[in-house]
Each structure stands twice: as C-alpha cells, then as structure tokens.
Amino acid sequence: xxxxxxxxxxxxxxxxxxxxxxxxxxxxxxxxxxxxxxxxxxxxxxxxxxxxxxxxxxxxxxxxxxxxxxxxxxxxxxxxxxxxxxxxxxxxxxxxxxxxxxxxxxxxxxxxxxxxxxxxxxxxxxxxxxxxxxxxxxxxxxxxxxxxxxxxxxxxxxxxxxxxxxxxxxxxxxxxxxxxxxxxxxxxxxxxxxxxxxxxxxxxxxxxxxxxxxxxxxxxxxxxxxxxxxxxxxxxxxxxxxxxxxxxxxxxxxxxxxxxxxxxxxxxxxxxxxxxxxxxxxxxxxxxxxxxxxxxxxxxxxxxxxxxxxxxxxxxxxxxxxxxxxxxxxxxxxxxxxxxxxxxxxxxxxxxxxxxxx
Amino acid sequence: xxxxxxxxxxxxxxxxxxxxxxxxxxxxxxxxxxxxxxxxxxxxxxxxxxxxxxxxxxxxxxxxxxxxxxxxxxxxxxxxxxxxxxxxxxxxxxxxxxxxxxxxxxxxxxxxxxxxxxxxxxxxxxxxxxxxxxxxxxxxxxxxxxxxxxxxxxxxxxxxxxxxxxxxxxxxxxxxxxxxxxxxxxxxxxxxxxxxxxxxxxxxxxxxxxxxxxxxxxxxxxxxxxxxxxxxxxxxxxxxxxxxxxxxxxxxxxxxxxxxxxxxxxxxxxxxxxxxxxxxxxxxxxxxxxxxxxxxxxxxxxxxxxxxxxxxxxxxxxxxxxxxxxxxxxxxxxxxxxxxxxxxxxxxxxxxxxxxxx
Numbered sequence: 001x002x003x004x005x006x007x008x009x010x011x012x013x014x015x016x017x018x019x020x021x022x023x024x025x026x027x028x029x030x031x032x033x034x035x036x037x038x039x040x041x042x043x044x045x046x047x048x049x050x051x052x053x054x055x056x057x058x059x060x061x062x063x064x065x066x067x068x069x070x071x072x073x074x075x076x077x078x079x080x081x082x083x084x085x086x087x088x089x090x091x092x093x094x095x096x097x098x099x100x101x102x103x104x105x106x107x108x109x110x111x112x113x114x115x116x117x118x119x120x121x122x123x124x125x126x127x128x129x130x131x132x133x134x135x136x137x138x139x140x141x142x143x144x145x146x147x148x149x150x151x152x153x154x155x156x157x158x159x160x161x162x163x164x165x166x167x168x169x170x171x172x173x174x175x176x177x178x179x180x181x182x183x184x185x186x187x188x189x190x191x192x193x194x195x196x197x198x199x200x201x202x203x204x205x206x207x208x209x210x211x212x213x214x215x216x217x218x219x220x221x222x223x224x225x226x227x228x229x230x231x232x233x234x235x236x237x238x239x240x241x242x243x244x245x246x247x248x249x250x251x252x253x254x255x256x257x258x259x260x261x262x263x264x265x266x267x268x269x270x271x272x273x274x275x276x277x278x279x280x281x282x283x284x285x286x287x288x289x290x291x292x293x294x295x296x297x298x299x300x301x302x303x304x305x306x307x308x309x310x311x312x313x314x315x316x317x318x319x320x321x322x323x324x325x326x327x328x329x330x331x332x333x334x335x336x337x338x339x340x341x342x343x344x345x346x347x348x349x350x351x352x353x354x355x356x357x358x
Numbered sequence: 359x360x361x362x363x364x365x366x367x368x369x370x371x372x373x374x375x376x377x378x379x380x381x382x383x384x385x386x387x388x389x390x391x392x393x394x395x396x397x398x399x400x401x402x403x404x405x406x407x408x409x410x411x412x413x414x415x416x417x418x419x420x421x422x423x424x425x426x427x428x429x430x431x432x433x434x435x436x437x438x439x440x441x442x443x444x445x446x447x448x449x450x451x452x453x454x455x456x457x458x459x460x461x462x463x464x465x466x467x468x469x470x471x472x473x474x475x476x477x478x479x480x481x482x483x484x485x486x487x488x489x490x491x492x493x494x495x496x497x498x499x500x501x502x503x504x505x506x507x508x509x510x511x512x513x514x515x516x517x518x519x520x521x522x523x524x525x526x527x528x529x530x531x532x533x534x535x536x537x538x539x540x541x542x543x544x545x546x547x548x549x550x551x552x553x554x555x556x557x558x559x560x561x562x563x564x565x566x567x568x569x570x571x572x573x574x575x576x577x578x579x580x581x582x583x584x585x586x587x588x589x590x591x592x593x594x595x596x597x598x599x600x601x602x603x604x605x606x607x608x609x610x611x612x613x614x615x616x617x618x619x620x621x622x623x624x625x626x627x628x629x630x631x632x633x634x635x636x637x638x639x640x641x642x643x644x645x646x647x648x649x650x651x652x653x654x655x656x657x658x659x660x661x662x663x664x665x666x667x668x669x670x671x672x673x674x675x676x677x678x679x680x681x682x683x684x685x686x687x688x689x690x691x692x693x694x695x696x697x698x699x700x701x702x703x704x705x706x707x708x709x710x711x712x713x714x715x716x
Contacts, residue, residue: 165655165691166655167655167658167691167693170653170656170658170659171658171659173655174655174658174660174663174667175659175660214632215632216653217631217632217653218633219670220653253611255614256613256614256632256633256634273575274572274573274574274575274576274614275614276576276614295528295574295575295578297523297524297525297529297531297532298528298532300525300529300532301528301529301532301533302532302533305532305533309532312577333523335525
C-alpha cells in the first residue's frame with residue numbers, strides 16, 4: 001500500500017495541483033445501469049446483502065473501472081449503513097426505497113442513541129474497502145464516503161425518504177431543536193469514525209453527501225447541517241502514508257451557500273447541475289477545488305449531445321490546469337446506456353487534455 | 359365589478375405601493391388540510407370533477423377565506439387543466455399524482471399540438487372565476503394562475519410527475535430541442551390565453567407557477583423556461599377596469615437566477631424557503647415585489663414556533679412598508695392543522711402592522 005499511484009490525477013486535482021487533463025468519476029458509477037451490476041446484485045439476493053458481502057461489494061466497485069477509463073473508484077456501499085449500525089433496522093421495500101423499522105422519534109430513543117464502533121458494526125464496509133484497495137493495485141485512488149449528519153437524520157427520523165417533505169424531521173427542527181441537535185451530534189461522531197476507518201482500510205479520499213441539506217432555509221442549513229459537516233471534517237484523518245487525504249463535501253441544492261460550504265475545512269466542493277461552474281469558481285476557486293456538474297440526464301441523450309454538454313461544463317469551469325474534477329451533478333440514472341458513460345469519460349479526457357496544450 | 363375593493367392590500371403590495379401591514383395568502387390555501395375541503399371533494403367524486411364544477415370550485419376557493427383573515431383568494435383549479443384542454447387526457451391515479459393518457463413524445467403529435475380556446479375548452483375555469491368574483495363581493499382580490507410553459511411540458515412529455523427526473527423531457531431537451539421549443543411555444547400561447555380569459559372573468563392578479571424550472575441548468579432555464587415565461591407575461595392584459603393587473607412569477611429552486619427572473623416583465627417574484635429574503639430584496643427589491651417565503655413545514659410546528667418563524671421572515675425582508683407579500687415557499691402541506699394557518703395569518707398582520715408604526 002505504499003506503492004505510488006499509477007493514476008493520482010484525481011488526488012492532485014482535489015488539492016488544486018496541476019494535472020495533465022481533468023480527472024473524471026461519476027456519482028453512483030457502479031449501479032443498475034450496468035448489466036454486470038444487475039447480475040452481481042441478483043447473485044447477492046438483495047441490495048443490503050450486496051453491501052454486506054465484501055467480495056461482492058468489491059466486485060461492484062470495480063465494474064465501472066473495467067469498462068471505462070475512470071480516474072477513481074468509489075466504494076460500493078450505502079449512506080444508510082451507519083444508521084443501520086446504530087440499530088434502526090434498515091430494509092429496502094421493493095420500489096419504495098430505504099426504510100427503517102424503528103424511526104427515531106421518541107425522546108428516550110434519541111437519548112439512547114450512540115455512535116457505533118465501525119470496526120465492529122461496519123466491519124463489512126472496512127473489509128470491502130481493504131479488498132478494493134488490494135484489487136486496485138494502486139491503479140487509481142479509492143474514495144470512501146458517508147452521508148452528512150443531517151441527511152442521515154432525515155432518514156432516521158422520517159423512517160424513509162419521506163417524499164422529500166420530511167415532516168417529522170421538520171416538526172422536530174422547529175419544535176424540539178434540542179433533540180435534533182442530539183441526533184446530529186451522535187451522527188457527526190459516527191460519520192467521522194466511519195470515514196476514518198475507511199481511510200485506515202485504504203480509502204485515499206473521503207466524500208460527504210448532503211443530499212437533503214438543500215431542503216432547509218439558509219439559517220437552518222448552517223445550524224443543522226453545515227455545523228456538523230464542519231465537525232466531521234475537523235475530525236478526519238488528513239494524512240495517510242505520507243499523502244494528504246482530500247475531503248469532498250457535496251450539498252445537493254446548496255449553490256446559494258457555496259462560500260460557507262467552501263469554508264467548512266474541506267478540500268473540494270461538489271456542485272449539482274443547477275450551479276454555474278464558472279461563477280462558482282470565481283466565488284471560491286482560490287480556496288477549494290470544485291467537483292461537478294453535468295446534468296445526469298444529459299447521459300440519456302445521444303453521444304453527440306453528451307460530448308457537447310461535457311465540453312460546455314469544461315468551458316464553464318474555464319482555462320487552467322487545476323482544481324476541477326469532472327462529475328455529474330447527481331448520481332448516474334438507472335436508464336443510462338452504459339456506452340454513453342464511455343463517451344463522456346473519453347470526451348472529458350480528450351477535450352481537457354487538448355485545452356491544457358493551448 | 360367596478361366597486362372599489364374593500365381590501366386591496368395585496369394588489370398594492372404587488373405594485374410596491376405602501377400598505378398598512380404585510381398582506382398574506384398561502385399557496386394551496388384551499389386543500390386537503392381543511393376538513394370542509396375534504397367534504398367538498400368527496401361530494402364532487404374526484405379531484406377533476408371538483409375542478410370542472412364551477413359551483414364546487416368556487417366553494418373550495420372561498421373556504422380558507424371563511425376561516426382565516428387572508429388577503430386574497432386564489433382560484434381553485436389545477437395547472438394541468440391547460441394540457442388537458444389540449445386533449446392529452448388528464449387523470450389522477452390514486453396516490454400517484456396526475457397522469458396523462460397520451461404523453462406527448464411523437465413528432466407528429468407535437469406538430470399537431472394547438473393552443474386551446476379557453477372560452478370553449480376551459481369554460482369551467484372561467485365560470486368558476488366569475489362565480490368566485492361575484493361571491494367575494496369585492497372583499498378581497500382574486501388571483502388567477504397557470505403553470506409555466508416549461509412546467510406544463512414536463513408533465514406533458516413525461517405523462518406524469520416522473521419522480522422529478524423527467525428523463526423523457528430531458529432527453530428531448532438535449533437531443534431534439536426543436537421539438538421541445540415547439541411544445542413550449544404552443545404552451546406559452548395557451549397559458550397567456552388562459553390567464554387573459556381568467557382576468558376577463560374576474561381575476562385581479564395573475565400568477566405563473568414554474569415548479570420544475572429549477573431542475574434545469576442555468577443556460578437551459580433561460581432558454582427553455584424563462585424565455586417562454588417572458589412571452590406569456592408580455593401577452594397578458596395588464597390593466598382591467600382602470601386598475602393594473604399585477605403578475606407574479608414563482609420559480610421553485612430559482613433563487614440563483616433571481617435577477618433574470620425579475621427582468622421578465624412581472625411585477626412580483628415568488629421565492630421558495632431556501633432563498634434569503636433580505637439578500638433577494640437587496641438584489642432586486644427596487645424592481646419587483648417579493649412574495650414568500652416561509653418553509654411550509656414550519657406550519658406543522660407549534661403556534662409559538664410558527665409566530666417566531668413568521669417574524670423571522672418579516673425581519674429578513676427588513677423595514678419599510680412596500681413590496682412584500684407574505685406567503686409560504688411552497689404549498690400548504692396536507693398535514694397542516696388548520697388552526698396553525700390562523701396563527702400564521704394573525705402573526706403576519708400583527709407583527710407587520712406594529713413594524714410599520716415604528
């Protein structure tokens with residue numbers, strides 16, 4: 001594990017060091033749009049069994065890298081493994097998304113909540129990370145990840161995705177902020193521990209997904225989401241094997257709060273596709289790298305349109321050889337034809353490499 | 359219909375004229391959170407039957423005004439009545455939201471699409487508007503409304519809400535923008551005709567709802583949504599019975615594009631709850647009034663919390679007696695206790711009136 005990476009483009013870009021081209025990876029790059037993933041998942045029997053079987057999670061993680069010239073692997077797992085390890089009883093109802101058997105709404109249950117020991121309760125995640133790292137053989141870096149404390153709380157209190165309205169959580173936020181703060185403090189501890197264990201197990205970068213922070217007002221985002229993201233970032237291992245471990249924070253719908261997010265201590269900020277990448281760079285490009293932000297739906301269009309839209313994203317970031325990691329603005333859609341991902345990855349590499357030569 | 363309004367506070371605020379207090383109305387103020395609405399809907403037999411029966415639509419429109427001291431009525435109807443009038447066959451599947459029997463995806467069907475004559479195909483909307491206006495007896499103004507051309511196209515192409523991903527629509531946008539532009543041009547004509555017929559029938563203000571424009575990239579929002587909103591606004595009747603008919607444009611998730619939206623020709627811009635009302639006022643307050651922007655979920659909390667949050671919204675807008683209409687940042691949740699709406703309306707009136715006296 002002390003061999004130099006054969007492709008460290010992603011890690012350099014995240015630290016705003018020069019790169020020969022713009023590195024690219026895609027959120028949810030391992031997933032249902034790949035027939036080999038569908039086959040692996042069928043073999044696992046269920047989504048959670050796939051997450052909890054390191055050999056299969058490793059297989060799923062590596063599938064997109066076997067097909068496409070991606071610049072990173074991201075561990076195949078789910079953000080809800082952390083609350084599952086807290087004893088909330090995660091399950092997936094067919095076509096209904098994730099659910100918890102025991103939603104977290106009673107004061108006594110909230111007082112009893114504890115951050116789990118990842119080496120005990122999330123051992124399968126760490127084993128998968130170690131197995132992926134060995135299998136990658138330093139060909140490309142491995143990204144570990146977790147949900148933000150607030151996003152996890154949304155699922156934990158609601159007992160599911162709640163249609164995006166999150167009425168139980170919002171009622172708690174307005175009426176009993178003390179209870180929500182207690183959940184968030186435990187989540188922040190649990191998330192930091194999980195990410196650090198992933199780093200100890202081989203992850204070379206760490207990403208926090210705040211999928212639902214954008215559903216808050218500005219003041220509530222700062223109090224209930226960003227503050228706990230800051231706590232997590234402050235507690236992360238920042239160097240491993242003599243190399244900095246970059247952190248990426250992605251807040252879907254958080255474009256309005258970009259400056260505050262960029263000041264949370266992270267190395268890079270992920271942007272969804274509604275953000276203007278050029279304007280974002282002007283606002284914070286001197287402080288953090290930016291990751292994003294092609295509309296995932298563009299991958300449903302023809303390869304010609306994909307190449308055009310990919311170039312538009314690179315042009316929007318603008319000239320220069322530092323501080324941009326190409327990604328989608330959200331996860332790959334299950335309806336994406338796999339060959340469209342290949343067209344995107346190649347277009348990003350070719351166009352950005354040509355841009356550097358100018 | 360030429361009697362002066364007994365409460366024209368809303369119309370004055372929309373035109374940035376001084377008012378004694380901040381007027382308040384709520385998106386979806388007539389709806390399932392009201393038991394009397396549930397009763398009316400049951401009597402109608404279905405949601406569409408309720409929309410299409412003027413006496414019942416009038417009844418539903420007036421229900422919240424009988425309970426709360428609201429400063430406006432908004433016609434009870436649905437944005438999808440317009441595409442229904444185009445022959446797409448609107449229906450509501452139980453617990454699945456609106457659907458169209460004939461989604462608009464084939465080129466021949468798109469070429470055949472025509473803007474309906476509202477006096478013929480949406481007569482029930484106009485009859486309801488006239489009946490509400492008579493029943494209001496000039497006690498408060500009536501707001502007419504329509505969906506934005508782009509938001510209507512989302513439903514028309516997808517055949518439903520599409521889980522917010524809109525993959526058929528997005529594929530068309532990237533691969534066949536010419537077809538989408540054709541739909542949008544027809545929609546813009548249909549929406550302007552419908553709003554003008556509503557104004558002729560008694561509506562004293564007109565509001566455009568762009569529920570899904572915020573799911574676009576910035577350049578796509580300008581090309582596929584805002585441009586057609588501008589066309590609609592430019593074609594609206596702007597004066598009736600010697601009084602200006604104000605127009606309100608609401609783009610959910612459009613905070614980043616506020617300046618551009620404010621320049622579309624409208625009198626007021628609606629903001630969702632993620633926007634900072636004070637910052638928004640600084641950006642465009644000299645040009646348009648602002649409407650919003652309490653988190654609808656705040657109405658699920660205790661009356662004490664509601665009063666606190668309502669005051670925070672008024673404080674965020676800041677001092678002065680012009681240019682703010684209080685509203686939610688989205689529709690009233692069906693889980694809202696009705697008395698909470700009363701607490702909100704009274705808090706807005708009292709606190710803003712006291713603020714004017716300072």
